[in-house]
Amino acid sequence: MFLRTADRVYINLGEFSAYTFDELFDGVLSIPFEDFMPKDAKVIVDGKCVKSKLFAVTASQKIVKKAIMTRLSKVYKTSLLPETGEEFKIEFAIFKDVVSILLNTSGVGLHKRGYRDYVGAAPLKETLASAMVLLSDFYYDKQLIDPFCGSGTIVLEAAKIALNIAPGLDRSFDFQNWSKIDKSFYQKAREEALDKEYRDKQLDFIGYDIDPKAIALATRHAMRAGLGDKVKFEVASVKDLTLNGSFGTVITNPPYGERLLDKAEVSSLYKTLGKAYKNADNWSLFLITSADNFEKDFGMRADKNRKLYNSNKECRFYEYFRKQKYFRNNTTKE
Ligand SMILES: C[S@@+](CC[C@H](N)C(=O)[O-])C[C@H]1O[C@@H](n2cnc3c(N)ncnc32)[C@H](O)[C@@H]1O
Missing domain, CATH: 3.30.2130.30 (VC0802-like)
Structure with a gap:
């Protein structure tokens, strides 16, 4: 659950x-x-x-x-x-x-949460999207942007984490069909999960994608997850991304130049993203890719990077930290 x-x-x-x-x-x-x-x-x-x-x-x-x-x-x-x-x-x-x-006891993999019924191009598993959000330094009360959101997985998993919505609420598990298992276990876990949600929080989480079909899919998934009024999805190119002003976190899974786009196109996308991030001192950025030259194209060395597997593909998770730290009493500090 x-x-x-x-x-x-x-x-x-x-x-x-x-x-x-x-x-x-x-x-x-x-x-x-x-x-x-x-x-x-x-x-x-x-x-x-x-x-x-x-x-x-x-x-x-x-x-x-x-x-x-x-x-x-x-x-x-x-x-x-x-x-x-x-x-x-x-x-x-x-x-x-x-x-x-x-x-x-689970049946199909736990990445199947129930809200994603159609898959877009090169989608992330919900479990990996969640892991990326948990590895990041996002704040539920600040902006979160995925500029290559596809079917919306990162934004939706982040919203579930921020609102403390249990990932297993909208699916079933194999053990529920077993007559020798006490049904009250599941019922108790469900009640506990519903009790722990904070659905009244307002979020400022946005996903952009150049492909209108991806945005339609992400919007559909948001509705199915009951998050239609919590997150936004809009058609936009990374060329138009601005990160200035407010304080926030980018978490994203861009094309890698394998299944989507070729290497030259991807290299140009990474350059464009790097330009948008260059002077965004109040933003941190977390990105997964298998592309070898990511840091070179992006124009900056990551503060940290770690190995993560996207399905069976070995990738790097690049972490760029914001220059200012955020404290919950709304003061900022170098
Ligand atoms: C790897 S997919 C993201 C999949 C997503 N994480 C998911 O779980 O569905 C990359 C996305 O980048 C989008 N994309 C490609 N070029 C773009 C651009 N110039 N600006 C914004 N989005 C772009 C593609 O349409 C695609 O949906």
């Missing part, structure tokens, strides 16, 4: 060493799957083997599944296991001959 950057939540059902298929079978057989699974459980097994004697994934998968079904068959005293009921996704990980048997 509350995890903004995690991919999935698993229950670790058991861990044991296995060097042979027999040891794998026996280890899995000893796990009390019946604590979660009823007689008609539909069991889906997936997994990976890394640096281990057992390296054949498909064969290991079959053994794990067979051991689970054997266990259920013994416990429920029947050889008829129709697999027509609640669904359970089991993942095994065999790493250096140690087997972990994990039960996926």
Whole structure:
């Protein structure tokens, strides 16, 4: 309910060493799957083997599944296991001959919050957008701009963080379908989440994009997230970006010159963004890209940069800090 950057939540059902298929079978057989699974459980097994004697994934998968079904068959005293009921996704990980048997409680990845139904060009996962916002120094009561907002993910995740809206409120989780799990856990977490929201705060968060279709999509997502009156999305080119005057934070995921635009076009976009940021002393800027020459094109060395992966692509997250620090009593200090 509350995890903004995690991919999935698993229950670790058991861990044991296995060097042979027999040891794998026996280890899995000893796990009390019946604590979660009823007689008609539909069991889906997936997994990976890394640096281990057992390296054949498909064969290991079959053994794990067979051991689970054997266990259920013994416990429920029947050889008829129709697999027509609640669904359970089991993942095994065999790493250096140690087997972990994990039960996926989330279902689809937690980046699926529920508000983004159509995807734009090269969208960020909501979990990564959230991580970028949490790594930044944004203030909920100051301006936040994403000049390349696409489908609006960064602005919407920032708004959820600022208003303390739980990321899991508008989606369901696999564990909710499990009859052996006490339904009141979910209900309590939901009530707690709703209780912690501050929906009455006003925000000054804006996303710009040159593509009207992207802005239409971002606006749609804002409405679906219940944030239609909290954030703004407008069609504008980065050429027209001004950061002067007020105090704020830019957080953005521009084109990288791979899927969107070519290297020369991207280099020119970074130069334009650098010009807009050059004299914006009261602004900080956080940007993710895989482009090699970003700092050169942008015209400034970052105060800090760290490695982040956008899906499987290795990127850098460049951090430029504002010259003035902001304090909540509204005084500013060098
Ligand atoms: C990598 S995508 C951003 C995706 C976004 N973070 C999301 O989650 O959907 C980059 C965006 O930059 C926009 N763009 C390209 N050139 C631009 C320009 N000159 N000014 C403003 N936006 C531009 C593209 O239309 C595209 O939507």
